[in-house]
Amino acid sequence: MSLDFSPGRALAIARKEIRHILRDPFTLTLALGLPLVLVVFFGFAIDFDVRGITLVIHDSDKSRISRQFAEIFASSGYFLAVEPAPGSGVLRELDTARASGVLLIKPDFARRLIGGRTAQTQFVLDGADNTRASAILGYLPGILRAARHRLTQDGPAERITLSTRFLYNHELNTRWFVIPGLAVIVMGLLAIMLTALTVAREWENGSMELLLSTPVRPWEIILGKLAPYLILGLIGAVFIYLTARLGFGVPFRGSHLLYFLLCLLFLTASLAQGLLISVATRQQQLAMQLSIITGLLPSLLLSGFVFPIESMPVFFQYFTSILSQKWFMMISRGVFLQGSGALDLARPILGLSVIAGVLLTVAAKRFKKDLEP
Amino acid sequence: MPEATPAIETRDLVIRFGKFTAVDGVSFTVRRGEIFGFLGANGAGKTTTIRALCGLLAPTSGEVRVAGLDFSNGGNAIKSKVGYMSQKFTLYNDLTVAENLAFAAGLRKLDPEAAAARTRELLGFIGFDHPLGAMVRDLPGGLKQELALAAAILHDPEIIFLDEPTAGVAPAARERFWGLIGRLTDSGKTVLVTTHYMDEAEHCGRIALMRAGRLIALNTPEALKSLAFPGPMLEATTEDPRVVSELSGRPGVLSVQPYGMRWHLSLQDKTAWKSLAATLPPGLTLRHIAPSLEDVFIRLVEGGER
Numbered sequence: 001m002s003l004d005f006s007p008g009r010a011l012a013i014a015r016k017e018i019r020h021i022l023r024d025p026f027t028l029t030l031a032l033g034l035p036l037v038l039v040v041f042f043g044f045a046i047d048f049d050v051r052g053i054t055l056v057i058h059d060s061d062k063s064r065i066s067r068q069f070a071e072i073f074a075s076s077g078y079f080l081a082v083e084p085a086p087g088s089g090v091l092r093e094l095d096t097a098r099a100s101g102v103l104l105i106k107p108d109f110a111r112r113l114i115g116g117r118t119a120q121t122q123f124v125l126d127g128a129d130n131t132r133a134s135a136i137l138g139y140l141p142g143i144l145r146a147a148r149h150r151l152t153q154d155g156p157a158e159r160i161t162l163s164t165r166f167l168y169n170h171e172l173n174t175r176w177f178v179i180p181g182l183a184v185i186v187m188g189l190l191a192i193m194l195t196a197l198t199v200a201r202e203w204e205n206g207s208m209e210l211l212l213s214t215p216v217r218p219w220e221i222i223l224g225k226l227a228p229y230l231i232l233g234l235i236g237a238v239f240i241y242l243t244a245r246l247g248f249g250v251p252f253r254g255s256h257l258l259y260f261l262l263c264l265l266f267l268t269a270s271l272a273q274g275l276l277i278s279v280a281t282r283q284q285q286l287a288m289q290l291s292i293i294t295g296l297l298p299s300l301l302l303s304g305f306v307f308p309i310e311s312m313p314v315f316f317q318y319f320t321s322i323l324s325q326k327w328f329m330m331i332s333r334g335v336f337l338q339g340s341g342a343l344d345l346a347r348p349i350l351g352l353s354v355i356a357g358v359l360l361t362v363a364a365k366r367f368k369k370d371l372e373p
Numbered sequence: 374m375p376e377a378t379p380a381i382e383t384r385d386l387v388i389r390f391g392k393f394t395a396v397d398g399v400s401f402t403v404r405r406g407e408i409f410g411f412l413g414a415n416g417a418g419k420t421t422t423i424r425a426l427c428g429l430l431a432p433t434s435g436e437v438r439v440a441g442l443d444f445s446n447g448g449n450a451i452k453s454k455v456g457y458m459s460q461k462f463t464l465y466n467d468l469t470v471a472e473n474l475a476f477a478a479g480l481r482k483l484d485p486e487a488a489a490a491r492t493r494e495l496l497g498f499i500g501f502d503h504p505l506g507a508m509v510r511d512l513p514g515g516l517k518q519e520l521a522l523a524a525a526i527l528h529d530p531e532i533i534f535l536d537e538p539t540a541g542v543a544p545a546a547r548e549r550f551w552g553l554i555g556r557l558t559d560s561g562k563t564v565l566v567t568t569h570y571m572d573e574a575e576h577c578g579r580i581a582l583m584r585a586g587r588l589i590a591l592n593t594p595e596a597l598k599s600l601a602f603p604g605p606m607l608e609a610t611t612e613d614p615r616v617v618s619e620l621s622g623r624p625g626v627l628s629v630q631p632y633g634m635r636w637h638l639s640l641q642d643k644t645a646w647k648s649l650a651a652t653l654p655p656g657l658t659l660r661h662i663a664p665s666l667e668d669v670f671i672r673l674v675e676g677g678e679r
Contacts, residue, residue: 012476013480020465
């Protein structure tokens with residue numbers, strides 16, 4: 001960095017940039033509207049949870065144990081017991097879409113259990129809806145474990161419920177999972193898209209010549225331009241935080257200070273990415289397209305926001321490491337839901353720092369090269 | 374700084390972009406208080422030369438001294454001594470007049486009081502009579518240029534570079550703008566200006582003509598005219614264009630240039646004029662005229678390209 005850095009000039013640029021933001025309807029709409037739309041979209045409309053699965057129980061044993069077993073299913077919270085349809089044929093409920101699942105308990109269920117043998121039950125599932133079916137399949141082992149405990153050992157009830165709990169998100173509430181992730185999408189996209197326009201706009205307008213004809217230093221331009229968007233990004237973060245806590249009751253178990261600092265780190269990485277795009281393209285339209293491609297798509301698809309990174313092909317598991325969004329996704333969820341501290345998050349923090357450092361250096365170098373005679 | 378130091382001095386200035394040589398060995402000196410005109414076709418190297426003189430471009434080779442300063446400090450020392458108004462409109466259309474000027478003052482690190490005083494002074498100088506809160510985009514073109522000038526000289530530079538300041542501006546506003554330039558040099562400033570309008574170039578104390586990166590002529594407008602046209606200059610008027618083409622073959626006739634509905638004839642000397650007048654084709658009238666800078670430009674710049 002040059003020795004003759006002037007905070008005054010950086011401030012003059014920041015002040016001007018804020019005026020641009022306030023006067024440009026597009027920027028304002030994007031900055032205010034985007035978080036709102038995303039929250040409504042992902043917070044309300046999209047729910048990956050499967051609840052109230054209609055279940056018919058055909059208990060042919062009708063013993064105390066079989067009734068208890070059926071009861072465990074019915075009270076698990078995932079299922080909604082419905083009356084068997086009149087008529088014959090065990091799977092008629094599935095055929096008529098009266099229920100999504102049928103639990104069949106054979107007549108010798110209690111006898112086999114008491115005799116120390118394996119008692120088999122059958123769970124028949126409507127597999128037409130793939131997502132739904134796989135969600136139900138995911139619930140079964142937990143319920144079965146609970147049933148086994150209760151029926152074979154007759155232990156206290158608390159121990160049974162414990163084994164069906166899902167850690168960190170007992171209710172398997174996807175909103176708890178989605179909303180902290182939204183912070184990543186909103187902040188990242190805002191920061192990248194808005195900064196991508198700033199430098200390109202100066203080149204297109206010709207006002208870069210005015211900046212260049214003054215003794216202003218590249219770092220003063222960079223800081224002056226990034227600071228307002230940093231603030232805008234933080235406002236986005238606060239908005240998401242309030243929505244998460246007040247609107248959706250998402251718990252916040254970690255340190256607020258840590259989360260704030262890491263938000264700053266993530267914003268820096270995103271702003272640097274936007275700046276790099278702007279410096280490299282020098283055209284607003286191209287910069288906009290590039291920022292959407294590099295800012296929105298990886299956030300949505302490759303950050304682990306919707307699709308778990310662990311279930312991606314090996315190449316993508318490594319590839320996603322160059323995305324700041326992946327690391328901040330881990331941080332955001334960790335701090336919100338697990339109460340992770342800096343040590344727990346050492347790896348994502350390191351990853352994010354490296355990305356922020358590299359992007360900022362490359363952008364600044366490139367910018368300096370353009371600006372200095 | 375002693376008065377004797379020239380405002381601008383270049384020696385063998387060369388600027389290359391890769392293999393392309395934009396400025397090719399240009400040397401000239403601009404005196405303090407001078408209006409120095411830069412003329413040349415697009416791509417002749419005028420803007421590139423100016424950008425180097427403003428400290429925006431490093432010379433590939435050769436020397437540049439502006440206000441007694443050279444390029445050793447990366448051009449930043451020069452930047453504080455000069456004001457530069459570039460070809461493109463550099464003010465922000467979505468900011469008000471006051472905001473634009475405050476921004477320019479901030480970049481120049483003027484303290485608020487000095488900036489306010491200087492802003493008032495300059496707005497008076499350009500005769501600005503719109504509200505300061507007006508958006509720049511709502512101002513007429515000529516006024517925008519005057520405002521851009523004010524922003525460029527807010528820090529009271531000794532030397533002012535104006536790159537086509539009147540391009541696309543209405544004639545009356547152009548005249549006004551040149552009035553401002555004259556007042557600047559009257560107060561001791563040095564102005565280096567480029568223009569496409571030949572009539573404007575008459576305002577310059579001296580004119581440098583550039584072609585393909587080279588300086589092909591440098592003199593006062595009068596000297597350039599007599600240099601380019603040592604012999605008489607005539608304007609031909611006729612109903613029958615065919616007789617004019619016949620003239621160009623005559624001895625002593627240097628050139629025949631179409632000029633709207635008329636022709637400009639340049640002759641070698643008085644003898645050529647006498648012999649031509651004696652054998653004038655019918656229907657053709659000739660009258661003596663003084664060559665304009667446009668004639669000079671056509672002869673020196675465009676003539677050389679053939």
